[in-house]
Amino acid sequence: VSRVFCWCAGAGQDVGRSCILVSIAGKNVMLDCGMHMGYNDDRRFPDFSYITQNGRLTDFLDCVIISHFHLDHCGALPYFSEMVGYDGPIYMTHPTKAICPILLEDYRKITVDKKGETNFFTSQMIKDCMKKVVAVHLHQTVQVDEELEIKAYYAGHVLGAAMFQIKVGCESVVYTGDYNMTPDRHLGAAWIDKCRPDLLISESTYATTIRDSKRCRERDFLKKVHETVERGGKVLIPVFALGRAQELCILLETFWERMNLKAPIYFSTGLTEKANHYYKLFITWTNQKIRKTFVQRNMFEFKHIKAFDRAFADNPGPMVVFATPGMLHAGQSLQIFRKWAGNEKNMVIMPGYCVQGTVGHKILSGQRKLEMEGRQILEVKMQVEYMSFSAHADAKGIMQLIRQAEPRNVLLVHGEAKKMEFLKQKIEQEFHVSCYMPANGETTTILTNPCIPVDISLGLLKRETAIGPLPDAKKPKLMHGTLLMKDNSFRLVSPEQALKELGLAEHQLRFTCRVHIQDPRKEHETVLRVYNHLKGILKDYSVQHLPDGSITVESILIQATAHSEDQGTKVLLVSWTYQDEELGSYLTSLLKKGLPQSTP
């Protein structure tokens, strides 16, 4: 029995940041290193002093794995590696490696430049941190060291998001990060093979949610856009370059085509270049449908969507514009916002979470009078809408993933304890595995049953598979052999081979039993009676009467002799080898019952 330890610095029962420490067969791995988006002070970073009181993190941790580029999973990484100090490898997928630094830099700019904070990581730190990153491909087994290996699986959710399997010997843990089991327009669904890990760590933020269908949300989004455009208003959609922006473009393009709409849709230039660039690079990460259409017609060159020019913002008439950055905190989207905010016919649709302090966050909180630079007050009359398409697995999805991976234990993070009792019971009842829900800072110990690999000799394998029914992939087959344990290796060989190797002689055990039968006739007549009796009863066995006067039943020998003192009694000698013990005992008790009266 061995143990896997799991400790949550952030996620357990607090939807804020993810940072989990797993200790498996002596190896220590940190899963995600997220920042809490709700706090403005040191509470936003995980408390790494829990990990090791003294001693360096680099020595203690074997590696760090980042599941995807959302800030609540990677936001504290530069702080961790450069300010606290870690020089070991950091693993993530290629898209994550490409996108993380952009988001981190964006976030740094808002926090330091806009809010004037000082105890924060610098641009240089972000760069230095990314130098420690080793990018991995999906389904590629990466040897971190001689014993520890990791493998990434597709997780859906956002571009580049992965679930990771961490394996040491025959013990393994799978960490899901954020994942989604239903495909959407530009991403596929998460998938994992039946890897049977000892522990599956799954997020459960949306476990208690029953989501309304994507079709409804999309329909409502299109309705809002359509209504605004029909009354001559302008729609601003601030986006981060990737992911949702593409999905919305595809959605609008299809809608415009179907409804034969004429209003222009623009995509700011910086976005188009970056988007195309990234998608060409990471085309294998998008879903099947997009990949197929990408070949026929570049999905990211749209018929109705054109590149934007700053001057267009002043054009009269309706239009839709996608602009960066996503939280309206700077740049083009903020500029456009300022131009259009005063007109109530216009609309801004915020695509996701906005960090505190940004204009996006303020207007979503209901503020309608904003202070801009130079103490100018901006009155917001345009409509503000929020739409969230972000995809997480719900209870059904979690059950699906567990069904795919077949873990022996499940650990849930990212939910609220009270609300996870039902899910815990559901998982335990359906899959008969233990389900854990630790709180922040709590260490969970999971007992595992390590399996011991044993080599089986080819000769034994061939021989055993030849006996009995044909091997069936679905049924276990029982084999007999001798287990030899020498040093640290285990081998299964045939008994003869084992004897030979060990230099032992084989001993044969033979049993002989005497059965007394009342029969005054001559011996050979008794033998005949016994023979006929047995032949009649033991129809499935081979019963033979040999010329020398003995009877064999399979390999058991029966001989008759007269009793030395009593002519009326015959003594039957029944003898068998150890292997035939069962049949021998049966025969003996059968004969002890006596022979039937009628003589043939």
Add this chain to the structure above:
Amino acid sequence: YRDLHTFELQAPTRLIEWARGSRVCVAGYGQSDGNEILQLIPPPALLTKETRGLCPERDFKVECGGFSEHPVYSLKYVPDTSLLVTSGPRDSSLQVWQVSAEDSDVIKSVSPIATENGTGQSWAKIATISARAPWVLHGSRLDRVQVTEVESRKNVYTAASGGSEELSGLAFLDCNTLLLCCTPGQLCLADIRQPQGLVEAMSVPLAPCSEQWCMGTRNGTQGLELSSQPVARLSSRGLLALTDLRKTSEFLALAKARVPSPGSGAEFLCISWAPALEGCLAISGFDGTVHVYNTQSWDSSGREAEPIFVHKGHAFGGAGGSGDPPLVTVHTWHLQKPRTLLSAASDGSLHVWDWVQPCGKC
């Protein structure tokens, strides 16, 4: 539509019950065990009077859940308590459950109320009231109707057997009066203060072919007078009959709904009055649609009635082409928003919809 939200439950439900605090309860009815009872909090968007479009909170949340070994065909909350009662096939016993959402999210099973064993697939229909004490009215057949006190399990009333017809529904009209609807169509009234009397109210004439009937009543527990609420009945052939309980010898109104002719059984027939729209009712259970009718223009001729709205969403939902088209298993009205309904179908879908009256009436 003014609004339409579609959701997918992990398992289909054939009941939608409202609970305190605007909660909604659904439950699985599959044959194997492991059926879940889920108490859901509807998204804020559906609770407020004005409908907002892209509101961030658009999802139902599972507030608490329980596991039932039996398929759950009927569920009723016991008013003024934290208990609910369920019933389902294999026998006509009732399961009692405790909901304590603040402490834990598990709905715990409390010991069942045993009843005489029914045969085969019969299961008890139930209704609850908490006027003098928390009571549950239950029975699978006319001669097995009882009122039991939920907490003490004491039997308060047993109906004198009028016949052994199967029941399709029952209700408390007030704290002393029971209304029973039999599957062949008769309505019966009973007064629990008179254990021997069973009044047969109205036999439904017509039709030699055996139809099955179910009924819908206005919310009897809200202190509305027995007299003012007509009872609506729906048959598996699509006949709609309205009866005034004061004048039971004639129909108040009779109409025919346009439904697919070989009625796909009466398993999921459902008819209900709108709580906030005068004279409007909804029916479902024939196919993947829910029909809404305005009965104010009906007479007793039995003519075909035109629905004022038909919800077809469930028929288009599904996984496309795999097996039978979905059948609407149940529907219910929103208690405050006049034109909002919730409906569920056999493919696990749950819809919340609100229609726009095209011609400005209603």
